[in-house]
Amino acid sequence: MARERKIDMVILGLLSHEDLTGYDIKKRIDGAISFFWKGSFGNIYPALKDMEDQELITKKDVSSSGREKIAYHITKRGKKVLSGWLKDEQAINELRYETLLKLFFGGVQDKKVSVHNIEVFEKQVRDDLELLKEYAKTLKSSLDDEDHLYFYLTATFGIDSYEAYLKWCAKAKKLLA
Amino acid sequence: MARERKIDMVILGLLSHEDLTGYDIKKRIDGAISFFWKGSFGNIYPALKDMEDQELITKKDVSSSGREKIAYHITKRGKKVLSGWLKDEQAINELRYETLLKLFFGGVQDKKVSVHNIEVFEKQVRDDLELLKEYAKTLKSSLDDEDHLYFYLTATFGIDSYEAYLKWCAKAKKLLA
DNA sequence: GTTTGATATATCTGTTTGATATATTAGCAC
DNA sequence: GTGCTAATATATCAAACAGATATATCAAAC
Numbered sequence: 438m439a440r441e442r443k444i445d446m447v448i449l450g451l452l453s454h455e456d457l458t459g460y461d462i463k464k465r466i467d468g469a470i471s472f473f474w475k476g477s478f479g480n481i482y483p484a485l486k487d488m489e490d491q492e493l494i495t496k497k498d499v500s501s502s503g504r505e506k507i508a509y510h511i512t513k514r515g516k517k518v519l520s521g522w523l524k525d526e527q528a529i530n531e532l533r534y535e536t537l538l539k540l541f542f543g544g545v546q547d548k549k550v551s552v553h554n555i556e557v558f559e560k561q562v563r564d565d566l567e568l569l570k571e572y573a574k575t576l577k578s579s580l581d582d583e584d585h586l587y588f589y590l591t592a593t594f595g596i597d598s599y600e601a602y603l604k605w606c607a608k609a610k611k612l613l614a
Numbered sequence: 615m616a617r618e619r620k621i622d623m624v625i626l627g628l629l630s631h632e633d634l635t636g637y638d639i640k641k642r643i644d645g646a647i648s649f650f651w652k653g654s655f656g657n658i659y660p661a662l663k664d665m666e667d668q669e670l671i672t673k674k675d676v677s678s679s680g681r682e683k684i685a686y687h688i689t690k691r692g693k694k695v696l697s698g699w700l701k702d703e704q705a706i707n708e709l710r711y712e713t714l715l716k717l718f719f720g721g722v723q724d725k726k727v728s729v730h731n732i733e734v735f736e737k738q739v740r741d742d743l744e745l746l747k748e749y750a751k752t753l754k755s756s757l758d759d760e761d762h763l764y765f766y767l768t769a770t771f772g773i774d775s776y777e778a779y780l781k782w783c784a785k786a787k788k789l790l791a
Numbered sequence: 792g793t794t795t796g797a798t799a800t801a802t803c804t805g806t807t808t809g810a811t812a813t814a815t816t817a818g819c820a821c
Numbered sequence: 822g823t824g825c826t827a828a829t830a831t832a833t834c835a836a837a838c839a840g841a842t843a844t845a846t847c848a849a850a851c
Contacts, residue, residue, distance in 0.1 A: 442837065443712065450719035460799045473714040477839050482801055504846050505800060523723050526734045528712035535620065535705035537650040541768050542627035544761040546700050551764070557703045584721040587728070590786050591718045594779075601778035602771075609767050619806065637830045657807055659832055681815050682831060
């Protein structure tokens, strides 16, 4: 049973807006997408090769002088696959929070260790929240662009949940005190 | 560079409370832990083998009649490793939400598709929230048990973020209407 | 001129997931 | 008591993914 490779959909989604190289794709994923989905060269480049074989994308050499550079373009078949995935209501949503894992086993240690781990988490969340708010602000001023509305919605998801995390941190520290 | 295999820590954490078989471990992970960390037979059994070689755990045959059954017990070395991991403030915390990925690329489709995807997500969150609240309620009535405090804290993390998700769903649907 | 950091390709190792294989046992219906 | 189903229990395999590394070019700072 060939599982659906999710990175394919990320790439098709990005290519549906503009032609990109593998390196560009990595940069895009590292940007706004990274807080809810990750990607690495280790799966991006093989996926590009496979999808070219399946004619979901086409490549064109856009090298300038000595530097090799290959841009990819989405085909009609590629757009169909992307569209089919978007319409499929099945979706895997999962958290992978090592901080919670450590907290779950916190009873093994002194409470101070757990409190410290929460504080480290809190700092990270606070920093990320700052960035997301910046990002959302710039998007909000250009919501007339159809796509920006969707980017804005994902950003607000992050903002809302991070704010909930911060409230929880305060509560949790109090309970451990 | 041998990366730290996180499933090892999950197993050590569980074994620090009681002796368990591989199958038991899977069941425990599928329970309260699964909402912030996953595990599968495919990594549990090999991890048990490796950790026995490293003398972090010991095994004993507890087969009854024909059924093979192997229970594992944490060693002093194992407890040290667990403790070292808990004290290490480094922690990987990441989301992997396909629903957000689909929403991010929502501009490709009619808005109705995105609204529907949010509704499916909303239903899932509502159901999970119900379960978590049940779980938290039973824990709250026994917080005198030190460990239950930690389980309770992770449960409230889930409750608080799921409640934030639901509020976001309402907002998002309104913005797409 | 040289060093640094960004661009760009690609591969490798190890980890994890999800599916599958195999076999036993317990409970229940008929 | 026979047969079916679900749960128990082991384990392996292929595919997907993460993170590190290798190689090389280019632009800009120093």
